[in-house]
Amino acid sequence: MKRSSVLMSTIGAVTLAALAHGASAQETLTINSFGGSYEQTHRDLVITPFEEMYNVKVEVVTAYSADTLAQLRAQKDNPQFDVVHFSGGLEHAAAAEGLLSPIEPSELSNYDQMYSFAVAGLDKGIGPTYSTAVIGLLYNTDEISEAPTSWKDIADEAYADHVLITDAASNTYGLLGFLMLNQVAGGSLDDIEPGLDFVKGILPTSTVVSKSPEIQQNFAQGNARIAPYAQDYAYTLTKAGLPVKFVQPDEGGVLAPITVNLVAGTKKRDLALKFIDFSIRAEASKGWAEALRYTPTNKNAELSEEVASQVVYGEEDVAKLVTFDANEIAAKRSAWNEAWSRAIAK
Numbered sequence: 001m002k003r004s005s006v007l008m009s010t011i012g013a014v015t016l017a018a019l020a021h022g023a024s025a026q027e028t029l030t031i032n033s034f035g036g037s038y039e040q041t042h043r044d045l046v047i048t049p050f051e052e053m054y055n056v057k058v059e060v061v062t063a064y065s066a067d068t069l070a071q072l073r074a075q076k077d078n079p080q081f082d083v084v085h086f087s088g089g090l091e092h093a094a095a096a097e098g099l100l101s102p103i104e105p106s107e108l109s110n111y112d113q114m115y116s117f118a119v120a121g122l123d124k125g126i127g128p129t130y131s132t133a134v135i136g137l138l139y140n141t142d143e144i145s146e147a148p149t150s151w152k153d154i155a156d157e158a159y160a161d162h163v164l165i166t167d168a169a170s171n172t173y174g175l176l177g178f179l180m181l182n183q184v185a186g187g188s189l190d191d192i193e194p195g196l197d198f199v200k201g202i203l204p205t206s207t208v209v210s211k212s213p214e215i216q217q218n219f220a221q222g223n224a225r226i227a228p229y230a231q232d233y234a235y236t237l238t239k240a241g242l243p244v245k246f247v248q249p250d251e252g253g254v255l256a257p258i259t260v261n262l263v264a265g266t267k268k269r270d271l272a273l274k275f276i277d278f279s280i281r282a283e284a285s286k287g288w289a290e291a292l293r294y295t296p297t298n299k300n301a302e303l304s305e306e307v308a309s310q311v312v313y314g315e316e317d318v319a320k321l322v323t324f325d326a327n328e329i330a331a332k333r334s335a336w337n338e339a340w341s342r343a344i345a346k
Protein backbone atom coordinates (compact mmCIF):
# COMPACT_ATOMS: atom_id res chain seq x y z
CA MET A 1 0.00 0.00 0.00
CA LYS A 2 2.83 2.35 0.83
CA ARG A 3 4.57 1.71 -2.51
CA SER A 4 1.23 2.19 -4.33
CA SER A 5 0.61 5.42 -2.46
CA VAL A 6 4.07 6.72 -3.29
CA LEU A 7 3.58 5.77 -6.95
CA MET A 8 0.22 7.55 -7.14
CA SER A 9 1.69 10.62 -5.46
CA THR A 10 4.52 10.64 -7.96
CA ILE A 11 2.11 10.32 -10.89
CA GLY A 12 -0.02 13.12 -9.44
CA ALA A 13 2.99 15.37 -9.04
CA VAL A 14 4.10 14.72 -12.61
CA THR A 15 0.59 15.39 -13.90
CA LEU A 16 0.35 18.67 -12.00
CA ALA A 17 3.76 19.69 -13.25
CA ALA A 18 2.74 18.91 -16.81
CA LEU A 19 -0.47 20.93 -16.42
CA ALA A 20 1.46 23.81 -14.93
CA HIS A 21 3.94 23.69 -17.80
CA GLY A 22 1.05 23.65 -20.29
CA ALA A 23 -0.51 26.69 -18.69
CA SER A 24 2.78 28.60 -18.61
CA ALA A 25 3.49 27.62 -22.21
CA GLN A 26 0.21 29.07 -23.47
CA GLU A 27 1.11 31.17 -26.50
CA THR A 28 0.64 34.94 -26.21
CA LEU A 29 -0.09 37.45 -28.94
CA THR A 30 0.36 41.19 -28.33
CA ILE A 31 -1.88 43.69 -30.12
CA ASN A 32 -3.20 47.21 -29.67
CA SER A 33 -6.79 48.41 -29.51
CA PHE A 34 -8.35 51.84 -29.15
CA GLY A 35 -9.84 51.78 -25.65
CA GLY A 36 -13.32 52.48 -24.27
CA SER A 37 -16.45 51.02 -25.82
CA TYR A 38 -14.57 50.37 -29.07
CA GLU A 39 -12.13 48.09 -27.33
CA GLN A 40 -14.94 46.27 -25.54
CA THR A 41 -16.63 45.63 -28.88
CA HIS A 42 -13.27 44.51 -30.25
CA ARG A 43 -12.96 42.00 -27.43
CA ASP A 44 -16.50 40.72 -27.93
CA LEU A 45 -16.22 40.27 -31.69
CA VAL A 46 -12.62 39.19 -32.18
CA ILE A 47 -10.24 39.02 -29.24
CA THR A 48 -12.10 36.76 -26.79
CA PRO A 49 -13.48 34.35 -29.45
CA PHE A 50 -9.96 34.07 -30.90
CA GLU A 51 -8.48 33.25 -27.50
CA GLU A 52 -11.10 30.55 -26.97
CA MET A 53 -10.73 29.02 -30.42
CA TYR A 54 -6.93 28.83 -30.40
CA ASN A 55 -6.32 28.49 -26.64
CA VAL A 56 -4.03 31.52 -26.61
CA LYS A 57 -3.74 34.71 -24.60
CA VAL A 58 -4.11 38.03 -26.40
CA GLU A 59 -2.36 40.83 -24.57
CA VAL A 60 -4.08 44.12 -25.42
CA VAL A 61 -2.23 47.42 -25.19
CA THR A 62 -4.63 50.37 -25.32
CA ALA A 63 -2.98 52.71 -27.82
CA TYR A 64 -4.39 54.94 -30.54
CA SER A 65 -2.88 54.99 -33.99
CA ALA A 66 -0.30 57.78 -33.55
CA ASP A 67 0.98 56.28 -30.29
CA THR A 68 1.13 52.82 -31.86
CA LEU A 69 3.18 54.13 -34.77
CA ALA A 70 5.57 55.84 -32.35
CA GLN A 71 6.00 52.60 -30.41
CA LEU A 72 6.64 50.62 -33.59
CA ARG A 73 9.34 53.08 -34.56
CA ALA A 74 10.97 52.89 -31.15
CA GLN A 75 10.83 49.08 -31.14
CA LYS A 76 11.82 48.55 -34.76
CA ASP A 77 14.73 46.23 -33.94
CA ASN A 78 12.79 44.30 -31.31
CA PRO A 79 9.02 44.73 -31.84
CA GLN A 80 6.81 44.09 -28.86
CA PHE A 81 3.62 44.06 -30.95
CA ASP A 82 2.68 41.15 -33.19
CA VAL A 83 -0.42 42.74 -34.73
CA VAL A 84 -1.37 46.42 -34.83
CA HIS A 85 -4.57 48.25 -35.71
CA PHE A 86 -4.58 51.64 -37.41
CA SER A 87 -7.14 54.26 -38.34
CA GLY A 88 -6.50 57.55 -40.08
CA GLY A 89 -4.20 56.09 -42.73
CA LEU A 90 -1.11 55.67 -40.56
CA GLU A 91 -0.65 52.11 -41.78
CA HIS A 92 0.65 53.64 -45.02
CA ALA A 93 3.43 55.46 -43.18
CA ALA A 94 4.25 52.35 -41.12
CA ALA A 95 4.40 50.16 -44.23
CA ALA A 96 6.59 52.68 -46.08
CA GLU A 97 9.04 52.62 -43.16
CA GLY A 98 9.25 48.82 -43.21
CA LEU A 99 7.46 48.44 -39.88
CA LEU A 100 4.75 46.20 -41.34
CA SER A 101 5.09 42.96 -43.23
CA PRO A 102 3.44 42.12 -46.58
CA ILE A 103 0.83 39.36 -46.55
CA GLU A 104 0.18 36.84 -49.29
CA PRO A 105 -3.50 36.36 -50.22
CA SER A 106 -3.00 32.62 -49.76
CA GLU A 107 -2.19 33.25 -46.09
CA LEU A 108 -5.75 34.46 -45.41
CA SER A 109 -8.59 31.97 -45.76
CA ASN A 110 -11.11 34.82 -45.90
CA TYR A 111 -9.27 36.74 -48.62
CA ASP A 112 -11.72 35.84 -51.40
CA GLN A 113 -14.64 37.13 -49.31
CA MET A 114 -13.21 40.64 -49.03
CA TYR A 115 -14.08 43.67 -51.12
CA SER A 116 -11.11 44.56 -53.29
CA PHE A 117 -10.49 47.91 -51.56
CA ALA A 118 -10.07 46.09 -48.25
CA VAL A 119 -7.10 43.99 -49.39
CA ALA A 120 -5.56 46.26 -52.02
CA GLY A 121 -2.36 46.96 -50.10
CA LEU A 122 -1.36 43.54 -48.79
CA ASP A 123 1.72 43.31 -50.99
CA LYS A 124 2.93 46.66 -49.63
CA GLY A 125 2.53 45.71 -45.98
CA ILE A 126 -0.85 47.37 -45.50
CA GLY A 127 -3.11 44.92 -43.70
CA PRO A 128 -6.75 44.23 -44.48
CA THR A 129 -9.42 46.81 -43.76
CA TYR A 130 -11.56 44.92 -41.26
CA SER A 131 -14.14 47.69 -40.91
CA THR A 132 -14.59 51.20 -42.21
CA ALA A 133 -16.38 54.39 -41.42
CA VAL A 134 -17.86 56.19 -44.41
CA ILE A 135 -18.13 59.95 -44.79
CA GLY A 136 -21.30 61.19 -46.46
CA LEU A 137 -24.12 63.53 -45.48
CA LEU A 138 -26.06 63.65 -42.20
CA TYR A 139 -29.44 65.35 -42.35
CA ASN A 140 -32.34 66.17 -40.02
CA THR A 141 -35.30 64.06 -41.14
CA ASP A 142 -37.80 66.31 -39.34
CA GLU A 143 -36.66 69.32 -41.34
CA ILE A 144 -35.67 67.65 -44.64
CA SER A 145 -38.31 65.32 -46.01
CA GLU A 146 -36.41 64.26 -49.14
CA ALA A 147 -32.88 62.98 -48.66
CA PRO A 148 -30.10 65.01 -50.29
CA THR A 149 -28.51 63.28 -53.27
CA SER A 150 -25.34 65.28 -53.94
CA TRP A 151 -22.46 66.74 -51.96
CA LYS A 152 -23.31 70.05 -53.63
CA ASP A 153 -26.73 69.99 -51.94
CA ILE A 154 -25.22 71.59 -48.85
CA ALA A 155 -25.16 74.82 -50.88
CA ASP A 156 -28.94 74.65 -51.45
CA GLU A 157 -30.57 77.88 -50.28
CA ALA A 158 -33.18 75.79 -48.46
CA TYR A 159 -30.49 74.88 -45.91
CA ALA A 160 -29.10 78.41 -45.47
CA ASP A 161 -28.13 79.14 -41.85
CA HIS A 162 -28.41 75.42 -41.03
CA VAL A 163 -25.30 73.92 -42.67
CA LEU A 164 -22.65 72.43 -40.43
CA ILE A 165 -19.05 72.21 -41.66
CA THR A 166 -16.43 70.26 -39.71
CA ASP A 167 -13.01 71.83 -39.52
CA ALA A 168 -10.71 70.15 -42.04
CA ALA A 169 -7.54 71.21 -40.25
CA SER A 170 -8.24 69.52 -36.93
CA ASN A 171 -10.67 66.69 -37.71
CA THR A 172 -9.87 63.74 -39.98
CA TYR A 173 -13.51 63.19 -40.92
CA GLY A 174 -13.73 66.92 -41.64
CA LEU A 175 -10.72 66.70 -43.94
CA LEU A 176 -12.08 63.69 -45.82
CA GLY A 177 -15.44 65.40 -46.27
CA PHE A 178 -13.70 68.50 -47.58
CA LEU A 179 -11.59 66.48 -50.03
CA MET A 180 -14.76 64.92 -51.40
CA LEU A 181 -16.41 68.32 -51.76
CA ASN A 182 -13.27 69.47 -53.56
CA GLN A 183 -13.40 66.50 -55.93
CA VAL A 184 -17.07 67.07 -56.72
CA ALA A 185 -16.32 70.74 -57.32
CA GLY A 186 -13.68 69.80 -59.88
CA GLY A 187 -10.56 69.74 -57.71
CA SER A 188 -7.97 67.08 -56.94
CA LEU A 189 -5.30 66.36 -54.36
CA ASP A 190 -3.04 68.58 -56.45
CA ASP A 191 -5.59 71.42 -56.49
CA ILE A 192 -7.88 72.12 -53.54
CA GLU A 193 -8.89 75.62 -54.68
CA PRO A 194 -12.26 74.46 -56.11
CA GLY A 195 -13.14 72.99 -52.72
CA LEU A 196 -11.97 76.07 -50.84
CA ASP A 197 -14.02 78.30 -53.16
CA PHE A 198 -17.08 76.10 -52.61
CA VAL A 199 -16.70 76.28 -48.84
CA LYS A 200 -16.12 80.04 -48.88
CA GLY A 201 -19.31 80.38 -50.91
CA ILE A 202 -21.43 78.80 -48.18
CA LEU A 203 -19.55 80.08 -45.13
CA PRO A 204 -21.75 83.14 -44.57
CA THR A 205 -24.69 80.85 -43.78
CA SER A 206 -22.77 77.94 -42.26
CA THR A 207 -21.37 76.99 -38.86
CA VAL A 208 -17.86 75.56 -38.55
CA VAL A 209 -17.19 73.10 -35.70
CA SER A 210 -14.11 71.09 -34.82
CA LYS A 211 -15.29 68.19 -32.64
CA SER A 212 -18.04 65.60 -32.95
CA PRO A 213 -19.83 66.61 -29.70
CA GLU A 214 -20.38 70.02 -31.28
CA ILE A 215 -22.18 68.30 -34.14
CA GLN A 216 -24.57 66.65 -31.71
CA GLN A 217 -25.10 69.93 -29.90
CA ASN A 218 -25.96 71.79 -33.10
CA PHE A 219 -28.39 69.14 -34.31
CA ALA A 220 -30.00 68.98 -30.86
CA GLN A 221 -30.45 72.75 -30.74
CA GLY A 222 -31.91 72.92 -34.25
CA ASN A 223 -28.95 74.87 -35.63
CA ALA A 224 -27.98 72.10 -38.06
CA ARG A 225 -30.07 70.45 -40.74
CA ILE A 226 -27.31 69.02 -42.91
CA ALA A 227 -23.64 68.20 -42.39
CA PRO A 228 -20.91 66.23 -44.14
CA TYR A 229 -19.78 63.61 -41.62
CA ALA A 230 -19.61 59.89 -40.86
CA GLN A 231 -22.31 57.21 -40.84
CA ASP A 232 -21.20 55.81 -37.48
CA TYR A 233 -21.75 59.21 -35.87
CA ALA A 234 -25.23 59.39 -37.36
CA TYR A 235 -25.92 56.27 -35.31
CA THR A 236 -24.60 58.03 -32.20
CA LEU A 237 -27.06 60.85 -32.83
CA THR A 238 -30.03 58.54 -33.39
CA LYS A 239 -29.22 56.69 -30.17
CA ALA A 240 -29.37 60.09 -28.46
CA GLY A 241 -32.91 60.50 -29.79
CA LEU A 242 -32.14 62.93 -32.60
CA PRO A 243 -33.92 62.64 -35.98
CA VAL A 244 -30.73 62.32 -38.02
CA LYS A 245 -30.04 60.00 -40.93
CA PHE A 246 -26.96 59.23 -43.01
CA VAL A 247 -26.97 59.12 -46.80
CA GLN A 248 -24.24 58.34 -49.33
CA PRO A 249 -24.51 60.95 -52.10
CA ASP A 250 -24.64 59.89 -55.74
CA GLU A 251 -20.99 60.86 -56.21
CA GLY A 252 -20.04 58.38 -53.50
CA GLY A 253 -18.89 58.36 -49.90
CA VAL A 254 -15.34 58.53 -48.57
CA LEU A 255 -13.63 55.58 -46.94
CA ALA A 256 -12.08 56.01 -43.50
CA PRO A 257 -10.50 52.54 -43.14
CA ILE A 258 -9.55 50.71 -39.96
CA THR A 259 -6.88 48.11 -40.66
CA VAL A 260 -5.34 45.08 -38.96
CA ASN A 261 -1.64 44.72 -39.76
CA LEU A 262 1.19 42.22 -39.44
CA VAL A 263 4.19 43.68 -37.62
CA ALA A 264 7.51 43.19 -39.37
CA GLY A 265 9.88 41.09 -37.32
CA THR A 266 7.26 39.44 -35.14
CA LYS A 267 8.38 36.05 -33.89
CA LYS A 268 4.78 34.83 -34.01
CA ARG A 269 3.95 35.34 -37.66
CA ASP A 270 1.75 32.25 -38.00
CA LEU A 271 -0.37 33.09 -34.97
CA ALA A 272 -0.53 36.74 -35.98
CA LEU A 273 -1.81 35.76 -39.43
CA LYS A 274 -4.48 33.60 -37.80
CA PHE A 275 -5.60 36.61 -35.77
CA ILE A 276 -5.72 38.84 -38.85
CA ASP A 277 -7.68 36.21 -40.75
CA PHE A 278 -10.05 35.81 -37.80
CA SER A 279 -10.55 39.59 -37.73
CA ILE A 280 -11.86 39.73 -41.31
CA ARG A 281 -14.33 36.85 -41.17
CA ALA A 282 -17.94 37.64 -42.11
CA GLU A 283 -19.20 37.25 -38.55
CA ALA A 284 -16.88 39.96 -37.27
CA SER A 285 -17.63 42.26 -40.19
CA LYS A 286 -21.34 41.92 -39.49
CA GLY A 287 -20.73 42.55 -35.78
CA TRP A 288 -18.96 45.88 -36.38
CA ALA A 289 -21.89 47.04 -38.50
CA GLU A 290 -24.40 46.04 -35.84
CA ALA A 291 -22.49 47.48 -32.91
CA LEU A 292 -21.09 50.72 -34.33
CA ARG A 293 -22.53 51.07 -37.84
CA TYR A 294 -19.29 50.54 -39.74
CA THR A 295 -19.54 49.34 -43.31
CA PRO A 296 -18.76 45.60 -43.70
CA THR A 297 -15.64 44.82 -45.69
CA ASN A 298 -16.43 41.12 -46.00
CA LYS A 299 -18.90 40.55 -48.85
CA ASN A 300 -20.49 37.60 -47.03
CA ALA A 301 -21.63 39.69 -44.05
CA GLU A 302 -25.42 39.65 -43.99
CA LEU A 303 -27.14 42.56 -42.26
CA SER A 304 -30.69 43.02 -41.10
CA GLU A 305 -32.82 45.52 -43.01
CA GLU A 306 -32.57 48.01 -40.16
CA VAL A 307 -28.77 47.95 -39.96
CA ALA A 308 -28.33 47.83 -43.74
CA SER A 309 -30.39 51.02 -44.08
CA GLN A 310 -27.93 52.88 -41.85
CA VAL A 311 -24.65 51.95 -43.53
CA VAL A 312 -23.15 51.74 -46.99
CA TYR A 313 -23.81 48.09 -47.75
CA GLY A 314 -23.79 45.78 -50.74
CA GLU A 315 -21.63 45.65 -53.86
CA GLU A 316 -23.49 48.39 -55.76
CA ASP A 317 -23.12 50.98 -53.00
CA VAL A 318 -19.62 49.88 -51.99
CA ALA A 319 -18.52 50.38 -55.60
CA LYS A 320 -19.20 54.12 -55.17
CA LEU A 321 -16.80 54.50 -52.25
CA VAL A 322 -13.85 56.82 -52.79
CA THR A 323 -10.36 56.44 -51.35
CA PHE A 324 -7.85 59.28 -51.13
CA ASP A 325 -4.13 58.48 -51.10
CA ALA A 326 -3.06 58.53 -47.45
CA ASN A 327 0.61 59.19 -48.24
CA GLU A 328 -0.30 62.17 -50.40
CA ILE A 329 -2.60 63.49 -47.67
CA ALA A 330 0.21 63.21 -45.12
CA ALA A 331 2.64 65.03 -47.40
CA LYS A 332 0.28 67.89 -48.20
CA ARG A 333 -1.76 68.24 -45.04
CA SER A 334 0.32 70.98 -43.45
CA ALA A 335 -0.06 73.22 -46.50
CA TRP A 336 -3.74 72.35 -46.75
CA ASN A 337 -4.28 73.28 -43.12
CA GLU A 338 -2.84 76.73 -43.74
CA ALA A 339 -4.97 77.24 -46.86
CA TRP A 340 -8.07 76.03 -45.03
CA SER A 341 -7.46 78.33 -42.06
CA ARG A 342 -7.11 81.32 -44.38
CA ALA A 343 -10.28 80.37 -46.25
CA ILE A 344 -12.51 80.14 -43.19
CA ALA A 345 -11.08 83.16 -41.40
CA LYS A 346 -13.76 85.80 -40.92
